[in-house]
Amino acid sequence: MALPTDSVASADARSSMIWRIVAALSLTAAIVLAYRYRDLLDPVQWSTWVEGWGAAGMAVFVLLYILATVLFLPGSVLTLTGGALFGPWLGGILCLSGATIGAGISFLIARHLAGDWVARRAGGMVGNLLAGVEAEGWRFVAFVRLVPIFPFNLLNYALGLTRIRLDHYLLASLVCMAPGGLAYAWLGYAGKEAASGSADAVRAGLWAVGLLSIALLLPRWIKQAREAKRHLTTHRLREMLEAGEQLLVLDVRDAVDFFGENGHIPGSCNIPLPELASRMDELRGLDRPIAILCHTERRSAEAMRTLDALGIGPLWLMRGGIKQWRQDNLPVER
Template sequence: MNRQTLTRIVLFAALVVAIGSAYLYRDQLNVAALESWVKDAGALGPLLYIALYASATVLFLPGSLLTLAGGALFGPVWGTLYSLTGATLGATLAFLVARYLAREWVRQRTGGILKKLLDGVDAEGWKFVAFVRLVPLFPFNLLNYALGLTRIGLMAYIAASFVFMFPGALAYTYLGYAGREAVAGGEGLIQKGLLALALLALVAFLPRLIKRLRGAPTTGEGKLSSADLKARLERRDDITVLDVRPAKDYIGELGHIPGSINIPIDELPNRLPELESLHDRPLAVICRTNKMSGKAVRMLRETGLFKQALLVNDGMVGWCQAQGQAVPAASGNECSAMPVPGGVSAGTGKTVTIVIQNAPYKGDNKAWHALRFAGAALTEDMKVRVHLLDDGVQLARRDQTVPKGATDLGQLLAELMECGLEVRACGMSLDGCRLDEKDLMPGIQQGSMKALAGWAQESDIMLTF
């Protein structure tokens, strides 16, 4: 055993003992004790507070208590600065400890998915640090050590941590300050309390905002047309085509691109290991149009492995047209082809629930009209849900028999689900029609009247056909 290895073992043992001791005596760390220590330190009180905060971060003690105490002891401005400084210093120390003790050891023993995840974090660098500081996906203290195992630069790590921990530090520091003022009976308690709540609400909303931004539709930088894809394939560029349509559509009337990989979107999360070898090359994702493939692109990018996932924005319909092939009837984007019903304004973003009770292909064509309305609503940026009830559950049956001259409602329903339509079939009605889940089209879930009631409460528009 060489000297460097021995040193690392000794340091690791000392760290474990220190963390264990801190855990055993954690009850002695409270606001009253902190206030006493800071006052006894006099002018050095802020430095003592920063040092305590940094030590607590390294030793896995809760930082929220210290941040609240900082607001109570130093006020909202200096308390935020001292808390943020202590948190950043502690995070940096933990980062350096992990980097010195274990990074190379971990790197030498990781492979497969874990190695690619680490590589993905390395590639994002400070952006990844910014994201996890704003959105606390993992415990703060543990995350500091975990980031030390990556190749993220030290200065980028420090800067991103300091800047993007600021919103949380400000909110909790101000909350501690407002609490101290309330106990002391200071002036303007209502305003200070409301401001503290507003800051906490902002911090609580940040994860949802960041998630929405990360899950937003793919930008133009991540798109290419079928004509562009055709040109790249003809040049034999290093690009792979991933077709996320169901297997029956992959070999159906629109056909598929020679050499493409077919993984239906509902199977994609479980079959990602099949694509591991393609993580560092462009991956063109295609479906019939672009709705499901857009979701697949976001899914691939969120893994951190497939940074070059590209959306083929006009899908197989555009591919057929680019090849000069005739597009079969009803193969276009049914969502955009339907007229907007009167009385529904464009771009409302409302939620619509449609209940279909009538069996398909009846003389009144209610099921057909319901699906046409669903398609029109989808084009108007609405969230659309369909609940199949009574005889309407027959619409969910796979491999339906289509009467001569009638529109294939099963195919239309499948295309609308590609456009984002959510469909459930009532369990009691399925029993009445002697159907079970294995008889349903892919993507349709079994529902209940309780679930329908929940949908109704959330909906702006409720229709029954």
């Protein structure tokens, strides 16, 4: 006699829940053990052990890197080791391969097995990532890979809770991890050459310093370029409003200024900056972009940072504030 459909579905749900709990507990135990014995990650010992595998050493090294990525072990030490063991280019490629595959496995664990566990540990990060990916897709993944806003290993898991496609996530991660990965591989290689007294040490050191400088400066350039794209001119904002775009105009001036002689943009919402934290629920779940303004830009920039940190958005900042809006002879209400 066949079981009722509801009973089968209930059994499947219980089985799935059990597997999720087992996965989360196993992952927690593995990470705790890895953290407890992280001091064993000695580059010299690991180099000797990997070299002992002979021709299979490259595959073993990649597997170690994958494991380290999944278990929250520091990848920088392994990247330096990879550069010293296999040379700057091959070592860098092996490290990037291990980091990308490990990041993909972490992503899939969060998406299919341990999502609740990841959400609890990621905290407010999840809201930021969900809003960012919804607004920008793979571009946001590229940004957080280049600009280290979030811890690398936790980011791998947290991005699994978003709706980004796996192939987009992997490609953006691989490309944007490359500058830092190659720089550290060259640094490891340069250190080995210097220790051995090689005549190539100076050239290797220059390569390492050059790539490391690029890796350190690139995030700043990317962040500045990205921030520039999040600014609206007064005329662009008016065009968006006249086109009927779903957009909330948030004025963070005090109420006396909002209703005063300078007036406010028709249809805008007023939440004074000092009240923003206590009235955050009014902005959660709006599911539409927010354009922020004040008298000029100082308070609106502060409001933007506050909302950014809480994962509310997408956000734009209107250049010049209400002062510029009036100078451009655009309509206001009082």
